[in-house]
Amino acid sequence: MSQDHDHEHADSQLQSQTDTTSADNQEEATYVSTLPGPLGMIDVAIAKLESLLLATGVLLMALNTIANVVGRYVFRESLFFSEELNRILIIVITFAGISYAARQGRHIRMSAIYDALPAKMRKVLMVVIVLFTAVFMFGLAWYSLQYMMTQAGRGRVLPALQIPVWTTLLIVPLGFFMTGLQYLLTAIKNLMEKDVYLSTVVLEGYTDDEMEV
Amino acid sequence: MAVTIFSIMIVLLLLGFPMMIPLITGAFVGFFSLFGGMSQLETMVQQMMAGIRPASLIAVPMFIFAADIMTRGQSAARLIDMVMSFVGHVRGGLAISTAAACTMFGAVSGSTQATVVAIGSPLRPRMLKAGYGDSFILALIVNSSDIAFLIPPSIGMIIYGVVSGTSIAELFIAGIGPGLLILCLFAAYAWVYATRNKVPTEPKASWAERMRAVRNALWPLGFPLIIIGGIYGGIFSPTEAAAACVLYALILEVIVFRELDLKGVYNTAKSTGLITGVVFILVAAGAAFSWVISFAQIPQAVLAGVGIDQMGPIGVLFVISIAFFIGCMFVDPIVVILVLVPIFAPVVDAVGLDPVLVGTIITLQVAIGSATPPFGCDIFTAIAVFKRPYAAVVKGTPPFIVILLCVSVMLIFFPQIALFLRDLAFAD
Amino acid sequence: ATWRYAFEEAIDEVQGVFAQKFKEEVEANSDHTIQLFPYGTLGESADIMEQAQSGILQFVDQSPGFTGSLIPEAQVFFVPYLLPQDTETLATFFKESEAINEMFPELYAEQGLELLTMFPEGEVAITTKEPFESPDGLNEVKVRTMTNPLLVESYRAFGATPTPLPWGEVYGALQTNIIQGQENPMFFVESTKMYEVTDYVTMIGHNNFTTAVMANKDFYDGLSEEEQQVIGNAIDAAFEHIIEYQDGLHEESIEKIKEAKPSMTFTTLSEEERAPFKEAAQAVEQEFLEMTGEGGQEILDQMKKDLEEAESGTSG
Numbered sequence: 035m036s037q038d039h040d041h042e043h044a045d046s047q048l049q050s051q052t053d054t055t056s057a058d059n060q061e062e063a064t065y066v067s068t069l070p071g072p073l074g075m076i077d078v079a080i081a082k083l084e085s086l087l088l089a090t091g092v093l094l095m096a097l098n099t100i101a102n103v104v105g106r107y108v109f110r111e112s113l114f115f116s117e118e119l120n121r122i123l124i125i126v127i128t129f130a131g132i133s134y135a136a137r138q139g140r141h142i143r144m145s146a147i148y149d150a151l152p153a154k155m156r157k158v159l160m161v162v163i164v165l166f167t168a169v170f171m172f173g174l175a176w177y178s179l180q181y182m183m184t185q186a187g188r189g190r191v192l193p194a195l196q197i198p199v200w201t202t203l204l205i206v207p208l209g210f211f212m213t214g215l216q217y218l219l220t221a222i223k224n225l226m227e228k229d230v231y232l233s234t235v236v237l238e239g240y241t242d243d244e245m246e247v
Numbered sequence: 248m249a250v251t252i253f254s255i256m257i258v259l260l261l262l263g264f265p266m267m268i269p270l271i272t273g274a275f276v277g278f279f280s281l282f283g284g285m286s287q288l289e290t291m292v293q294q295m296m297a298g299i300r301p302a303s304l305i306a307v308p309m310f311i312f313a314a315d316i317m318t319r320g321q322s323a324a325r326l327i328d329m330v331m332s333f334v335g336h337v338r339g340g341l342a343i344s345t346a347a348a349c350t351m352f353g354a355v356s357g358s359t360q361a362t363v364v365a366i367g368s369p370l371r372p373r374m375l376k377a378g379y380g381d382s383f384i385l386a387l388i389v390n391s392s393d394i395a396f397l398i399p400p401s402i403g404m405i406i407y408g409v410v411s412g413t414s415i416a417e418l419f420i421a422g423i424g425p426g427l428l429i430l431c432l433f434a435a436y437a438w439v440y441a442t443r444n445k446v447p448t449e450p451k452a453s454w455a456e457r458m459r460a461v462r463n464a465l466w467p468l469g470f471p472l473i474i475i476g477g478i479y480g481g482i483f484s485p486t487e488a489a490a491a492c493v494l495y496a497l498i499l500e501v502i503v504f505r506e507l508d509l510k511g512v513y514n515t516a517k518s519t520g521l522i523t524g525v526v527f528i529l530v531a532a533g534a535a536f537s538w539v540i541s542f543a544q545i546p547q548a549v550l551a552g553v554g555i556d557q558m559g560p561i562g563v564l565f566v567i568s569i570a571f572f573i574g575c576m577f578v579d580p581i582v583v584i585l586v587l588v589p590i591f592a593p594v595v596d597a598v599g600l601d602p603v604l605v606g607t608i609i610t611l612q613v614a615i616g617s618a619t620p621p622f623g624c625d626i627f628t629a630i631a632v633f634k635r636p637y638a639a640v641v642k643g644t645p646p647f648i649v650i651l652l653c654v655s656v657m658l659i660f661f662p663q664i665a666l667f668l669r670d671l672a673f674a675d
Numbered sequence: 676a677t678w679r680y681a682f683e684e685a686i687d688e689v690q691g692v693f694a695q696k697f698k699e700e701v702e703a704n705s706d707h708t709i710q711l712f713p714y715g716t717l718g719e720s721a722d723i724m725e726q727a728q729s730g731i732l733q734f735v736d737q738s739p740g741f742t743g744s745l746i747p748e749a750q751v752f753f754v755p756y757l758l759p760q761d762t763e764t765l766a767t768f769f770k771e772s773e774a775i776n777e778m779f780p781e782l783y784a785e786q787g788l789e790l791l792t793m794f795p796e797g798e799v800a801i802t803t804k805e806p807f808e809s810p811d812g813l814n815e816v817k818v819r820t821m822t823n824p825l826l827v828e829s830y831r832a833f834g835a836t837p838t839p840l841p842w843g844e845v846y847g848a849l850q851t852n853i854i855q856g857q858e859n860p861m862f863f864v865e866s867t868k869m870y871e872v873t874d875y876v877t878m879i880g881h882n883n884f885t886t887a888v889m890a891n892k893d894f895y896d897g898l899s900e901e902e903q904q905v906i907g908n909a910i911d912a913a914f915e916h917i918i919e920y921q922d923g924l925h926e927e928s929i930e931k932i933k934e935a936k937p938s939m940t941f942t943t944l945s946e947e948e949r950a951p952f953k954e955a956a957q958a959v960e961q962e963f964l965e966m967t968g969e970g971g972q973e974i975l976d977q978m979k980k981d982l983e984e985a986e987s988g989t990s991g
């Protein structure tokens with residue numbers, strides 16, 4: 035089956051979860067939104083920003099950790115902020131990642147029973163699932179915003195970097211909100227189109243046993 | 248409350264909701280009923296953030312990154328070619344090597360999730376090509392990685408040691424026997440599987456071919472050197488070794504083999520970030536759920552009804568095993584150890600059980616629980632990295648779980664499996 | 676009602692023993708019950724602190740060093756050679772100090788916390804792989820510290836290479852020689868098996884680990900006078916108990932370590948040997964003042980005054 039995709043057609047035959055290696059061909063292609071007009075442009079811009087955060091986050095984490103080792107052996111001085119910086123990067127990666135993964139239909143689910151249902155029921159269930167998920171994501175966006183503001187009010191700082199803890203949490207409500215938005219859009223997409231969608235660009239339909247090398 | 252929460256979680260899970268939703272819903276229902284409404288949901292967010300806070304988690308994205316670079320480039324293939332030149336002609340040889348590599352890597356790196364990725368991603372395509380079934384491969388990788396819990400250094404044993412006041416050095420040594428026993432049984436099962444499914448063997452390689460393969464793998468042999476030499480040689484912590492592997496992989500594939508350009512590196516980093524996000528949101532949601540269980544003192548309530556006070560040592564060991572096994576199926580193992588060990592401490596003391604034996608048995612249950620459905624971090628990692636559906640990852644698991652449970656029972660009746668080496672090393 | 680009390684250590688370590696005594700007293704003298712949550716069961720130190728602030732927990736035990744990210748002045752407990760080592764003087768100081776009983780409660784109140792008491796947990800010992808008697812002996816020795824600027828500054832001043840490392844990695848890092856030392860009170864060295872991976876314990880007398888017990892302020896203010904009295908009495912009883920309990924705990928821990936590892940060497944530096952460490956510590960005091968400004972200066976001055984009084988009180 036082809037991994038090339040053609041987003042011009044709304045029903046492009048994208049398959050999630052059929053790759054055989056961890057190499058990720060799907061994400062490498064430039065993301066093309068299926069949303070119309072300016073909405074699509076915003077969507078693409080956000081996708082770009084998320085992938086930038088993911089890639090630089092991972093690269094910075096490697097750099098930071100290696101620099102700490104070099105510092106310890108060459109300059110006999112550990113980077114005192116190394117651990118805190120990695121903690122911040124983990125937050126950035128996780129919350130940029132959940133939104134990006136929602137867009138790519140990559141969140142883990144157990145689909146054995148779902149897959150056995152007839153197409154019509156799958157469609158209904160999928161709309162219920164993505165709406166329910168969107169509600170929870172929006173809820174978490176709200177409560178993480180509250181949590182962030184509480185932190186700001188208390189004035190807690192990171193001991194080594196001496197920066198306010200709340201600033202390290204900025205991406206949390208954003209990430210939840212963007213994830214919720216992706217699921218909401220997926221619900222709309224499912225209501226508008228004939229096929230069943232895992233995300234706005236990914237059709238459902240991976241199989242359990244087919245596996246080509 | 249506990250029954251309601253677990254039922255809701257299982258139903259959502261089976262219906263095909265994204266895995267984070269059953270966990271988040273479980274935590275949400277818990278917070279809602281504990282505090283009579285939405286007033287304390289900020290603490291739910293706090294605990295989600297706490298879940299992804301441990302610095303040792305950094306090893307996961309770092310090893311994912313390194314393994315992905317190695318697999319896209321040539322390093323992984325060259326290393327595997329070398330191993331195959333030695334074991335390719337043995338029935339089940341590749342599977343047995345994979346199990347051994349997972350155990351070793353997991354033992355050293357201290358992260359079973361990192362192991363699933365680092366060993367699994369290069370070896371899985373090769374095993375598929377060799378004719379093994381995918382479910383067998385996935386189960387082999389996940390379960391062999393979890394043997395690492397038993398082999399030092401083991402974070403589970405360190406935490407047990409601290410909470411129970413048991414010598415960590417003795418625990419470390421006691422874990423080796425059962426760990427190796429499980430590896431042998433997995434190897435035996437792999438051999439049976441290969442024989443029954445007629446997985447073809449390769450013709451035996453000549454020594455000249457083997458030498459050529461070793462020469463080809465000289466550069467990539469730096470990876471085991473960095474990981475094993477670096478960690479046991481006191482240069483790196485496991486997390487730092489992971490980052491060093493990233494650097495080394497980049498040097499090999501970008502400069503030496505010229506297999507990857509900067510765009511490729513960027514895309515690999517992005518895909519690493521994606522997988523990390525998918526797995527860590529589950530770690531985060533799991534932490535919030537664990538908090539509810541711990542705060543509501545559910546384990547205490549359940550265990551109060553068991554009547555453990557009237558049992559003998561064997562009975563106590565069985566109750567402990569079952570409690571930890573079930574606990575680790577749903578909740579993060581570290582939290583399970585922190586919550587349950589103090590509850591059992593008085594009765595362990597009363598019946599005169601060796602705390603080192605108890606610690607070994609508990610660590611084994613932690614290992615089993617992490618590989619057992621429905622919730623297990625290593626299962627999630629395998630799904631995210633290999634892009635395989637949940638059912639495919641879990642389908643091949645039962646024979647491995649049976650082996651692990653057999654070893655649990657054997658440990659209860661023949662404690663010497665664990666204590667033999669300890670007694671040898673700490674004999675007065 | 677059911678009140679919840681979380682602390683940073685295991686149930687049988689010092690904070691746990693204090694909490695158990697407090698629970699026993701409150702339950703004996705009122706209809707309330709107390710649930711105890713030891714280390715890690717509800718999260719790390721910062722988590723339980725926040726849970727106490729938001730009222731999920733009624734009581735919390737957090738060491739002021741950790742509170743430093745919330746209340747900078749609390750880091751005064753990381754200034755080396757400030758607190759005396761003599762148990763009796765210390766107990767008097769904690770009971771009578773104006774800084775502790777009047778100034779700190781105000782700072783904690785700003786964070787929604789009622790400071791109930793502070794108490795010492797024992798002299799901080801340094802465990803290393805090689806012996807040392809002077810800052811020179813610590814040259815190139817990597818000592819694990821918490822991620823705290825003052826601790827890092829202290830060990831830099833002592834001549835070592837401070838290496839911030841998460842607690843979970845310390846045992847392994849000592850075993851593989853990534854680091855060669857760490858610091859903790861003696862009971863903690865014993866209970867966390869740090870002696871298995873180091874060979875020398877040295878007391879340079881630079882600090883005495885201090886911790887604080889707090890209540891959520893809204894909860895506390897909402898209690899009847901009677902109930903506040905019950906809590907106050909229970910805190911007093913637990914304080915006496917913990918001082919008594921710790922009398923000899925240091926030595927008892929040493930005995931336990933010696934039994935488990937006879938080759939372990941214990942050294943207490945003499946006043947003379949301590950002099951260069953004390954001198955180096957001046958820089959850390961300066962760093963503290965720079966970080967905390969006027970508020971820090973006030974606390975530090977008052978503490979020094981209180982300490983003088985406590986010392987003259989016990990000696991005279």
Ligand code: NA
Nearest residue numbers: 354395398400
């Ligand atoms: Na291990």
Ligand code: NA
Nearest residue numbers: 576616622623
């Ligand atoms: Na599990």
